[in-house]
Amino acid sequence: MHPEEGNAGYSYEECRATADWLLAQVDIRPLVGIVCGSGLGGLAEMLKDQVAFNYKDIPSFPQSTVHGHAGRLVFGTLKGRACVCMQGRFHLYEGYPIQKITLPMRIFKLLGVETVILTNAAGGLNQDYRVGDIMILKDHLNMPGFAGNNPLAGLNDERFGVRFPCMSDAYDRDLQQLAFDVGAELGYSDFLRKGVYCVLGGPSFETIAECRMLHTLGADAVGMSTVHEVLVARHCGMRCFALSLITNQAVMDYESEEKANHEEVLETGKLRAEQLERLVSNMVLRIQHNNNNNNNEDDDNDINSY
C-alpha cells in the first residue's frame, strides 16, 4: 500500500472547497479563530452580527458528540474584530481520525485566520493550582504523539507547511504576555497561571499513578484536546494562544475521595465563564495583525464592558 492511502487526512483541494463554501455565504473575513472548550461555549455567544453554521451542514466537517460542545461554527465580531468561533471541538476519543479532528484549523487558515485562541477544560496537576484558575499554556506534552498519533503524519502538502515543523515556539510569547497584561488590568492576577498542558487520548480520566507520573514529567494540567489543533495550526503558520480552565484537581492521593467527572468540569466552566470571556475578548481587541482590516468605528474599548 502506498503510504498516501493510509492518510486519513483531507487534501488541500477538499479543505479549499469547504473554506470557499463558507466564504461564499459570509461577508466576515476573520483574522482571529477561537476554539471553545468543554462548557466554555459562551464565548461564541458574545459574538455580534452572528452568522452561524451547524457542523452537520458544513461540507466535510465532523459533528460534535460531547455534552458541552454545541457543534456550531459562528462568524461575527468581538469588540469590533472579525472572528470565527468553534462552539464545540472534536476529540480523539469520539472515534474520529486525528486528521479529522484538526480539519477546522486548516479551514481557519484558508478563511484568512492569522491567530488562533484555544480554550480547554483541564485537570490541575500542579499542587499550587486551584479549581477556577486559568492557566496560560507555555508548552505541551503530546502523549499520543509519542506513540505515533500525530495529525501531521501522512503525506505532507507543502501548501500547508513544511514536513518537520518546529514546535519550540508553539505558544506565542507575545500573546502569553498580552494575556497577563489584560488579566492584570481586569484584576485576575490571583487566578492566572502559566504552565505546561499534557494531552492524553481519553475518554477515561487518569488513574492516581498516571497523575503522579504526568506531574513528575513536568505537566501542570492534563486534558484531552488542544495539542493536536496547535500542531496543525502552527504547521500552517498561524499564531497560537491557549488557555486551560482548571475545572478539577487531578487526584494524586490514594486517601482522596475525589472522583473526576464531566459534570464538575461543566459546572466550573459556568462559574468562570464571565471572566474567561472578558479575558479573551479584551485580548482580541488588542491583538495586532499585519492586515488589521477589521477595526470597526463602534469598537468597544471599555475593558469592563461585556
Ligand SMILES: O=P(O)(O)O[C@H]1O[C@H](CO)[C@@H](O)[C@H]1O
Ligand atoms: O478539552 P476540552 O474540549 O475543553 O474538554 C475537556 O473536558 C472533557 C472531560 O470533561 C474532555 O473532553 C477534556 O478534553
Ligand SMILES: Nc1nc2[nH]cnc2c(=O)[nH]1
Ligand atoms: N484528561 C483529563 N481531562 C480533563 N478535562 C477536564 N478535567 C480533566 C482531567 O482531570 N483529566
